[in-house]
Every structure is written in structure tokens, then in C-alpha cells.
Amino acid sequence: MDDERVEHREEESNAVRARFDAESERAARSVAPLAKIEHPWKRRERLKVLLIAVVVFALLGALVWFLSVRYGSQPVTPLPTPDAAREAVTPQPNATPLVTPTAEATPLPTPTPFNSTTTSPGNPSGLIIPVAGVRPEQLQDTFSDARSEGRVHDAIDIMAPRNAPVLAAADGRIVRLFQSAKGGITIYQLGTDERTVYYYAHLERYADGLQEGRIARQGETIGYVGDTGNAAPGNTHLHFQIYTITDPKHFWSGNNLNPYTLLRGSR
Numbered sequence: 001m002d003d004e005r006v007e008h009r010e011e012e013s014n015a016v017r018a019r020f021d022a023e024s025e026r027a028a029r030s031v032a033p034l035a036k037i038e039h040p041w042k043r044r045e046r047l048k049v050l051l052i053a054v055v056v057f058a059l060l061g062a063l064v065w066f067l068s069v070r071y072g073s074q075p076v077t078p079l080p081t082p083d084a085a086r087e088a089v090t091p092q093p094n095a096t097p098l099v100t101p102t103a104e105a106t107p108l109p110t111p112t113p114f115n116s117t118t119t120s121p122g123n124p125s126g127l128i129i130p131v132a133g134v135r136p137e138q139l140q141d142t143f144s145d146a147r148s149e150g151r152v153h154d155a156i157d158i159m160a161p162r163n164a165p166v167l168a169a170a171d172g173r174i175v176r177l178f179q180s181a182k183g184g185i186t187i188y189q190l191g192t193d194e195r196t197v198y199y200y201a202h203l204e205r206y207a208d209g210l211q212e213g214r215i216a217r218q219g220e221t222i223g224y225v226g227d228t229g230n231a232a233p234g235n236t237h238l239h240f241q242i243y244t245i246t247d248p249k250h251f252w253s254g255n256n257l258n259p260y261t262l263l264r265g266s267r
């Protein structure tokens with residue numbers, strides 16, 4: 001009986017041990033996956049540390065930047081660097097508005113001086129023949145012709161009947177209405193470039209209401225063809241001269257340009 005009991009107890013203890021073994025085994029098995037779970041948790045912690053470090057660095061950077069901006073010239077950090085970095089980041093969105101101002105800027109150089117008779121100072125273009133009814137092919141190049149006392153003509157004579165309208169060759173101010181022995185009744189007109197002078201001589205008379213200081217528009221009648229001055233009586237023509245000056249106050253002489261060259265291609 002005792003043996004039986006002992007045997008029984010032994011069986012019992014065996015069963016208990018077996019259960020314990022099984023439990024501990026299960027426990028051990030459940031520990032193993034726990035260790036695996038522990039890994040991502042550690043990674044999360046490492047990430048947290050990294051994030052904190054990043055935030056701290058960012059805050060430090062912001063503080064340094066703030067200080068450098070606030071205390072401007074202090075050489076704590078090179079001020080242009082953050083600014084340059086900011087500018088380097090933004091050019092893409094800024095690139096589009098940059099194009100539009102240039103497009104708006106293009107019309108700026110284009111405003112043509114009224115009637116565009118002169119392209120650049122002292123370089124007249126777009127002139128018209130200053131006598132009504134005269135065509136380009138009727139012009140004669142007398143620019144280099146000799147004149148009395150060893151002078152050179154430095155102008156062209158546009159042959160026309162008496163009282164043919166004399167027209168302003170370009171836009172410009174009437175700077176002087178003058179009568180001289182050689183030129184007779186004359187007009188000095190200063191172009192809008194303030195550098196080109198148009199000289200009209202041997203006029204029969206001035207146009208009504210013509211006054212010094214007035215702006216004459218291109219094509220406007222400013223006088224009438226005649227033979228005043230040293231023109232031979234009855235040799236009615238317009239003596240037309242163009243020259244460039246450096247000072248508008250000294251408008252009576254300058255570098256002569258050949259009117260024939262400038263008018264040959266005109267209307």
C-alpha cells in the first residue's frame with residue numbers, strides 16, 4: 001500500500017513536474033518572441049533620440065540665425081550664408097515673376113521720339129524732302145560743290161518754283177529766324193535730339209505765325225521758296241543744310257552731313 005502510495009506520489013510528482021516543464025517551456029517560448037518585440041522598441045527610442053537631436057540642432061541654428069540677423073554686423077555667423085541659402089532654395093518659384101518684369105521692361109527702350117525722325121543724337125533718319133512736290137530722284141548731290149572764296153557748299157540746293165512750300169524735314173524747335181546777306185531769309189531748326197540742326201535759306205518769306213521757340217512738326221510748312229540772299233535773281237531754290245552740334249546754345253555751326261545721302265531714300 002505504502003509502495004503503492006509512494007508510487008502514486010511519484011506519479012503525481014512526475015505529472016506535476018511534467019506540467020511545470022511544459023509551463024516553463026511555454027514561458028520560455030513566449031520569452032523568445034518578447035525579445036524580438038524588444039528590438040523595434042529600442043529602434044523607436046533611438047529614433048526619438050535622433051529626433052530630439054535634430055530638433056535641438058534646428059533650434060540652435062534658428063537661434064544663431066536670429067541672433068545674427070538681430071545683431072547684424074556681428075561676425076558670430078556669416079550673415080549672407082542663411083540669406084544665400086534661402087535665396088538658393090527659392091529661385092524656382094521666383095523665376096516666373098522674374099520673367100514678367102523683363103517683359104514689362106522691354107517696352108521701356110521702345111518709346112520712339114515723336115515721329116521717330118531721329119534714331120540717335122546727331123544721326124538723323126526718317127527725314128522728308130523739305131520742299132513740297134519734290135521727289136527723291138529730282139535731287140542733285142551738290143554737297144561737295146565749290147563756292148566763292150574757296151568755300152565748299154556743304155549743303156544741297158533743291159530747285160523749285162517760287163513760293164513752293166518749304167516743309168520741316170523733321171520735328172524740331174525753331175531756334176532762329178534770321179536774315180543774312182548770303183542766306184537771305186533763313187530758318188534754323190533744332191531737332192528733338194538737340195544735336196541736329198536743319199538750316200533753310202533763300203526763302204521768299206516765312207510761313208504765317210512762324211516764331212522762334214516754336215516746335216515745327218515734320219511736314220509742316222515753315223516758309224516758301226525764293227531767291228533771297230546771294231542766290232542769282234530768279235534762281236529760286238531751297239538751300240538746305242544739315243549739321244550736328246555739341247552745344248544747343250551754339251546752333252549756328254557744326255559738322256555738316258550730306259542732306260542728299262539722308263534724303264535720297266526718303267518719300
Ligand SMILES: [Zn+2]
Nearest residue numbers: 155156157239
Ligand atoms: Zn546752296
